[in-house]
Amino acid sequence: MGDQIVAVKAKRGQRSKESIREDNELIILAAAEKVFAKHGLKGSTTKQIADVAKLPKSNIHYYFHTKLNLYRRVLESIFVEWMKAAEPFNTYDEPKEAIRFYVGAKMDLSRTRPFGSKVWANEIISGAPEMEEILSSRLKKWVDTCVSSINTWVELKKINSMGDAHTFLYMIWATTQHYADFDYQLIILNNGKKLTDSEFEEKKQQVIGLVLRSVGIEP
Amino acid sequence: MGDQIVAVKAKRGQRSKESIREDNELIILAAAEKVFAKHGLKGSTTKQIADVAKLPKSNIHYYFHTKLNLYRRVLESIFVEWMKAAEPFNTYDEPKEAIRFYVGAKMDLSRTRPFGSKVWANEIISGAPEMEEILSSRLKKWVDTCVSSINTWVELKKINSMGDAHTFLYMIWATTQHYADFDYQLIILNNGKKLTDSEFEEKKQQVIGLVLRSVGIEP
DNA sequence: ATTTAACCTGACCAAGTGGTCAAATATTTT
DNA sequence: AAAATATTTGACCACTTGGTCAGGTTAAAT
Numbered sequence: 001m002g003d004q005i006v007a008v009k010a011k012r013g014q015r016s017k018e019s020i021r022e023d024n025e026l027i028i029l030a031a032a033e034k035v036f037a038k039h040g041l042k043g044s045t046t047k048q049i050a051d052v053a054k055l056p057k058s059n060i061h062y063y064f065h066t067k068l069n070l071y072r073r074v075l076e077s078i079f080v081e082w083m084k085a086a087e088p089f090n091t092y093d094e095p096k097e098a099i100r101f102y103v104g105a106k107m108d109l110s111r112t113r114p115f116g117s118k119v120w121a122n123e124i125i126s127g128a129p130e131m132e133e134i135l136s137s138r139l140k141k142w143v144d145t146c147v148s149s150i151n152t153w154v155e156l157k158k159i160n161s162m163g164d165a166h167t168f169l170y171m172i173w174a175t176t177q178h179y180a181d182f183d184y185q186l187i188i189l190n191n192g193k194k195l196t197d198s199e200f201e202e203k204k205q206q207v208i209g210l211v212l213r214s215v216g217i218e219p
Numbered sequence: 220m221g222d223q224i225v226a227v228k229a230k231r232g233q234r235s236k237e238s239i240r241e242d243n244e245l246i247i248l249a250a251a252e253k254v255f256a257k258h259g260l261k262g263s264t265t266k267q268i269a270d271v272a273k274l275p276k277s278n279i280h281y282y283f284h285t286k287l288n289l290y291r292r293v294l295e296s297i298f299v300e301w302m303k304a305a306e307p308f309n310t311y312d313e314p315k316e317a318i319r320f321y322v323g324a325k326m327d328l329s330r331t332r333p334f335g336s337k338v339w340a341n342e343i344i345s346g347a348p349e350m351e352e353i354l355s356s357r358l359k360k361w362v363d364t365c366v367s368s369i370n371t372w373v374e375l376k377k378i379n380s381m382g383d384a385h386t387f388l389y390m391i392w393a394t395t396q397h398y399a400d401f402d403y404q405l406i407i408l409n410n411g412k413k414l415t416d417s418e419f420e421e422k423k424q425q426v427i428g429l430v431l432r433s434v435g436i437e438p
Numbered sequence: 439a440t441t442t443a444a445c446c447t448g449a450c451c452a453a454g455t456g457g458t459c460a461a462a463t464a465t466t467t468t
Numbered sequence: 469a470a471a472a473t474a475t476t477t478g479a480c481c482a483c484t485t486g487g488t489c490a491g492g493t494t495a496a497a498t
Contacts, residue, residue, distance in 0.1 A: 043260070126262075128407065210387060277477050
């Protein structure tokens with residue numbers, strides 16, 4: 001990611017105002033996501049973000065005005081991507097396929113965008129002060145449709161009942177996001193080695209297997 | 220918890236030096252756990268901790284010297300309690316019982332000590348800078364014995380294989396800790412209502428059921 | 439070519455920050 | 469009761485914080 005920033009900055013010289021703004025906002029958002037992931041809203045400083053973005057601090061304030069504003073933009077962008085990953089649940093009729101693709105997509109996101117997941121986790125842990133609205137309106141809505149899908153599957157005897165469908169959904173969230181939020185712990189317990197891409201792919205299949213079996217589907 | 224602090228402070232007047240130290244350390248540790256849970260190490264201030272503990276800031280420094288020192292003490296105390304909850308895995312021979320009791324104990328901890336779980340989560344998310352040693356020595360050791368228990372069960376065909384036993388263990392951690400770390404999100408998605416004790420007990424049984432089924436045990 | 443509008447940034451500031459310290463008070467020991 | 473030790477706390481300090489702003493540079497519109 002650092003290389004990306006350098007690359008974009010290097011080809012300066014003759015850029016349109018529009019692309020300048022676009023580029024810099026992306027650079028700053030990426031840097032902010034990284035820093036917020038590590039230290040949360042309160043623990044992160046605009047100076048740190050500026051340093052990661054390789055821009056002067058004033059520049060961050062020029063584009064996003066306040067730290068809180070920048071933070072909200074980061075959260076919003078993460079939420080949008082998560083919702084995109086959540087589509088499988090409503091596009092597949094068969095639980096086996098729906099669950100397989102949803103869990104797979106969530107695992108992929110944990111792998112490709114771990115910082116976003118961590119920012120989200122930090123925000124919830126600290127009481128979700130900036131996300132209450134997103135959660136209680138947009139996320140709630142999605143969860144409701146999801147829960148009714150699951151309930152339908154239970155009624156059709158396609159999967160075992162787990163009592164409250166939320167419990168199953170939360171297990172999926174927790175298990176998949178664990179691979180992003182707790183990645184440092186996983187590395188330490190893996191003797192200091194990060195999983196390779198193929199090892200991660202294997203893990204992904206194992207997770208899918210456990211989740212499917214938990215509702216009685218043989219993977 | 221606030222009431223506890225008040226109660227302890229109220230009965231002052233004639234206390235031994237020893238009990239003064241003991242009491243105040245407990246009060247400060249409890250306050251620190253609460254504040255660190257919400258804002259992490261960097262985002263928390265000694266003033267906040269002092270306010271929650273209802274003591275002057277200097278007093279916090281008198282007992283624990285530095286913020287980092289206090290933070291380490293909080294982490295250590297959480298780790299000790301988690302290891303206690305982890306015993307079932309090595310005291311029961313049958314996977315059904317071992318898993319049932321372990322998952323139950325972890326769920327109970329999420330209910331009774333959510334702040335501790337959040338401090339832990341924050342620490343890992345921010346790269347585990349203060350816990351690397353605990354993780355790579357003491358936790359690693361426990362995980363290794365756990366993994367070999369699981370593998371034995373697989374060999375004896377008492378449970379289904381999930382490939383790598385770690386995957387199963389991490390699912391248990393993630394799912395149970397989710398009920399502490401993401402409690403705000405769960406409340407919002409539950410229409411703003413916290414789970415009652417009996418509702419939580421029900422959730423606990425559902426989680427146990429899912430986990431058992433995920434390795435092919437009928438609960 | 440000149441005006442206009444957007445971008446850039448070093449210098450600056452008021453409000454915290456973790457931590458120190460000396461003086462006051464309380465308990466324990468002699 | 470007096471000396472020794474431990475607790476308490478307001479005042480203080482060097483440093484960092486988020487944010488402002490004036491004066492500059494660069495690109496776009498006239």
